[in-house]
Amino acid sequence: MPVYEYTALDIKGKTISGIIDADSSRTARQKLRTSKIFPVSIKEVHDTSAIKTPKSFSFRGSFSRVRPYEVSMMTKQLATLLGAGLPLVSAMDALISQIRSQAFKKMLAKIKDSIVEGNSFARSLSLFPGTFSSLYVNMVKAGETSGALDIVLERLADITEKQEALKNRIRAAMAYPILMCCIGMLVLFLLLTFIVPNITSIFSDMNQTLPAPTLFLIKISGIFKNYWWMIFIVLAVILFALNRIRRTAKGGYFFDKIKLLLPRFGLLAKKIAVARFSRTLGSLLENGVPMLSALEIVRNIVDNALISDAIEEASKEVGKGQGLGPALAGSKIFPDLTIQMIQVGEQSGKLEAMLDKIADVFENEVENSIMSMTSLLEPVMILIMAVIVGFIVLSICLPIFEMSTLVR
Numbered sequence: 001m002p003v004y005e006y007t008a009l010d011i012k013g014k015t016i017s018g019i020i021d022a023d024s025s026r027t028a029r030q031k032l033r034t035s036k037i038f039p040v041s042i043k044e045v046h047d048t049s050a051i052k053t054p055k056s057f058s059f060r061g062s063f064s065r066v067r068p069y070e071v072s073m074m075t076k077q078l079a080t081l082l083g084a085g086l087p088l089v090s091a092m093d094a095l096i097s098q099i100r101s102q103a104f105k106k107m108l109a110k111i112k113d114s115i116v117e118g119n120s121f122a123r124s125l126s127l128f129p130g131t132f133s134s135l136y137v138n139m140v141k142a143g144e145t146s147g148a149l150d151i152v153l154e155r156l157a158d159i160t161e162k163q164e165a166l167k168n169r170i171r172a173a174m175a176y177p178i179l180m181c182c183i184g185m186l187v188l189f190l191l192l193t194f195i196v197p198n199i200t201s202i203f204s205d206m207n208q209t210l211p212a213p214t215l216f217l218i219k220i221s222g223i224f225k226n227y228w229w230m231i232f233i234v235l236a237v238i239l240f241a242l243n244r245i246r247r248t249a250k251g252g253y254f255f256d257k258i259k260l261l262l263p264r265f266g267l268l269a270k271k272i273a274v275a276r277f278s279r280t281l282g283s284l285l286e287n288g289v290p291m292l293s294a295l296e297i298v299r300n301i302v303d304n305a306l307i308s309d310a311i312e313e314a315s316k317e318v319g320k321g322q323g324l325g326p327a328l329a330g331s332k333i334f335p336d337l338t339i340q341m342i343q344v345g346e347q348s349g350k351l352e353a354m355l356d357k358i359a360d361v362f363e364n365e366v367e368n369s370i371m372s373m374t375s376l377l378e379p380v381m382i383l384i385m386a387v388i389v390g391f392i393v394l395s396i397c398l399p400i401f402e403m404s405t406l407v408r
Contacts, residue, residue, distance in 0.1 A: 004028045005102075006042040015040075019096065019105045066104050066131045072160040074099065074108070079153035088149075089115055107131065120144055134297050135159075135280055142288040152287050159283055163276070166363055173370045177377045184385045191392060193228050196221040203399055210399055217395040256305040260333075268369050273302045274338055275362035277311070282355030292319055307333055324351070337361070 004020050006028065016037070022028035025042055032039050074095060081091035092112040099105045107128055114124035122141035125132040136156060143152030200218050203210055210218075224231070245251035260266045277298055284294035295315040299308050310331030317327035325343035328334045338358055345354025 004042050004044050006032060006039050008032055008037045008039040019102070019109055066101065066107065068160060068164050070099075070101060070104055071131060071136075072157050072164065074104070075153050075160065076157035079150045079157060082150035082153065088121060121149070133301070135284070135301060138289055138293070138297055139284060139287050142284070145288065148287075155283055155287065159279060162279065162363070166272075166275075166366065169367055170370055173367075173374045177374055177381065180378070180381055184381065187385075188388060189224070189228075191389075192221045192224040194225075196392060196396070197225045199396055211395070211402075213391065213395040214399055217392060253305045256307075259304065260306060264369075264373065268366060268373075269304070270307075270333070270335070271362045271366050271369070273304050273307050274334060275359045275366060277302050277307070278338070278355040278362070279359035282352045282359065285355070286352040291324070310334070 004022060004025060006020060008016055020028050020031060022031055025044065028042055029039050032042075077095055077098070078091055081094060082088065086094070089112060092108060092115070096105055096108050096112065099108060110127070111121075111124040114127065115121060120141070121144055122137050125140060126137045139152050139156055140149070143149035196217065200214070200221060203214065203218070246255050259269050262269075280301060281294055281298045284297060285291065289297070292315055295311055295318065299311040299315070302308055302311065310328065310333045313331060314324065314327035317330070318324055323343065323346050325339050325346055328342065329339045341354050341358050342351065345351035348354075
């Protein structure tokens with residue numbers, strides 16, 4: 001069904017705009033007038049990036065810029081409307097009129113059209129994998145099957161909000177150290193490229209042996225002054241090469257392995273992955289997704305090849321009848337606390353609740369670890385900057401001290 005963008009006047013004469021789906025522009029005008037909205041202009045939205053296929057759509061090029069918090073807010077509002085007894089299509093209509101993002105409006109309109117055509121809600125959401133993850137789609141599918149779609153959507157909104165809150169706390173904690181690091185590197189670059197060469201040039205006419213630190217500083221500043229452009233090119237090439245290598249299967253596996261082996265940072269990355277694994281798996285199981293299907297979904301969202309492989313191996317063992325705790329213990333990657341709590345949850349029949357507790361524990365540990373690391377990074381960075389600047393000052397002052405000694 002075509003989608004139209006319109007500009008109209010409401011009954012109070014206020015100019016409004018929005019999106020509506022209809023068989024034709026004439027039908028769209030009639031629908032608007034029925035709602036006491038009087039169209040001024042109306043035009044069809046043509047999605048030129050869509051790839052026409054008999055059974056599915058592809059609008060990733062046009063609808064990829066939808067932020068996670070917008071999806072979370074829409075999910076919570078939809079859960080409220082469904083819980084109040086509105087049919088799904090009517091609830092979608094109400095949501096579309098409230099969404100501010102034009103891209104998200106068009107996406108929801110297409111999803112609603114797909115539902116009207118007879119597709120399930122989960123199937124309609126799967127047409128936009130860039131916005132709705134496999135976790136989202138499978139939980140919606142489970143909600144439709146069980147008849148508790150509003151409860152599942154409420155749960156999905158909570159998961160999205162918690163994950164985004166954790167990401168925002170990590171970004172906020174790391175913002176200041178990263179900013180200080182960038183400023184420090186910029187100051188050092190300016191010192192070595194422009195200031196130090198001008199100061200050390202006075203030593204070139206001296207018939208005097210310069211101290212070793214001064215000679216080293218002159219060589220370094222000369223490299224920065226004459227070849228600073230080459231330094232940037234080399235850094236860009238290295239970063240580009242590392243990025244290309246990381247995108248390969250072997251390269252990605254190697255980098256993920258290094259990430260887990262780094263002191264402190266490796267443990268932090270493991271805790272983040274375990275928290276995400278536990279939160280997602282608990283939500284999937286609680287909403288009726290079978291264990292093996294849930295493990296397959298979770299395997300794709302942990303963002304680490306080693307942990308993903310460990311989950312895949314555990315899934316095979318679970319398929320043979322083994323418990324999840326012992327299956328994960330065989331990988332030697334998951335922390336002992338996680339294994340123990342999972343085993344307790346399996347024995348007590350409350351695995352979903354125990355997985356949520358595991359996620360809470362590790363999310364709190366991640367936040368505390370980041371706060372302690374950032375509080376440690378700041379003095380370390382200041383100390384490093386002080387040592388480098390002190391070396392520069394000392395290297396410049398040593399020849400001056402020797403000259404003053406000779407004059408006496």
